[in-house]
Amino acid sequence: MVWLLPVICHADNNYRRIQVTAPYIEMHTGPGSSYPIDFVVERGEWVEIRKRRTDWFQVHTRRGRLGWVIIDQMRQTRTEDGEPLRLVSYTQDDFRERRWEFSFYGGEMEGAALLGLYGGYSFNENLSTEISFSQALGDFSSEYLIDINLLSQPFPEWTYSPFFTLGSGIIRTKPNATLVQTEDRTDSTAHVGVGLRVYLTRRFFMRGEFRHYAVFTSRDDNEEFDQWKIGLGFFF
Numbered sequence: 001m002v003w004l005l006p007v008i009c010h011a012d013n014n015y016r017r018i019q020v021t022a023p024y025i026e027m028h029t030g031p032g033s034s035y036p037i038d039f040v041v042e043r044g045e046w047v048e049i050r051k052r053r054t055d056w057f058q059v060h061t062r063r064g065r066l067g068w069v070i071i072d073q074m075r076q077t078r079t080e081d082g083e084p085l086r087l088v089s090y091t092q093d094d095f096r097e098r099r100w101e102f103s104f105y106g107g108e109m110e111g112a113a114l115l116g117l118y119g120g121y122s123f124n125e126n127l128s129t130e131i132s133f134s135q136a137l138g139d140f141s142s143e144y145l146i147d148i149n150l151l152s153q154p155f156p157e158w159t160y161s162p163f164f165t166l167g168s169g170i171i172r173t174k175p176n177a178t179l180v181q182t183e184d185r186t187d188s189t190a191h192v193g194v195g196l197r198v199y200l201t202r203r204f205f206m207r208g209e210f211r212h213y214a215v216f217t218s219r220d221d222n223e224e225f226d227q228w229k230i231g232l233g234f235f236f
Helices: 092-096
Strands: 016-020 024-028 037-042 046-053 056-061 066-070 077-079 100-109 112-122 127-137 141-152 160-175 185-201 204-216 223-235
Touching: 024 056, 037 056, 100 127, 100 204, 112 141, 112 223, 141 185, 160 204
Parallel strands: none
Antiparallel strands: 016 046, 016 077, 024 037, 024 066, 046 056, 056 066, 100 112, 100 223, 112 127, 127 141, 141 160, 160 185, 185 204, 204 223
């Protein structure tokens, strides 16, 4: 993987210098497109890189001007060795092409607080598989769930992208011994769900989900419950 070398690259604290190869690059007053353009650096001029904030770089010109340049324009420069400046940036296209993702989440399950995590692998933009572990902490018992499911994302190009899940797993119920004198039990489950992924920035996204579970008990008395959760994830 190629990345931007440290901005301060020499022992004497000299900043890294780059030369503009595009007709010009635009310097904003702050790290964002909403900030006005304050100055333009023309082809052939040299600038120093002072710092980076996400996809914006603060640069300093020989004329003493200080401003912020977007990463796409920074790629139109070259180093003192004559090589193009190579930078890493993660976009929504990278999110669509991801292979692995992980997330931590919290939520609610039948009035109990829910905490959990999951890991997923994408076969393509539309289909992925996931495994998750959750714990619900209720007043009378705690439930531990392990789920495996398939996820279908029909519109991966959308920033707010809906998805659907179908899977199965197991649930282990552990009663609070000080309140309920019953034995632990483990049952099989099946679930369907619907949710929404929202790409945030770089490698991060947010995910909210609703699932409806059916529990197949050994008592010939099947149960159902709902689960809501929301979490922050990252991908690579």
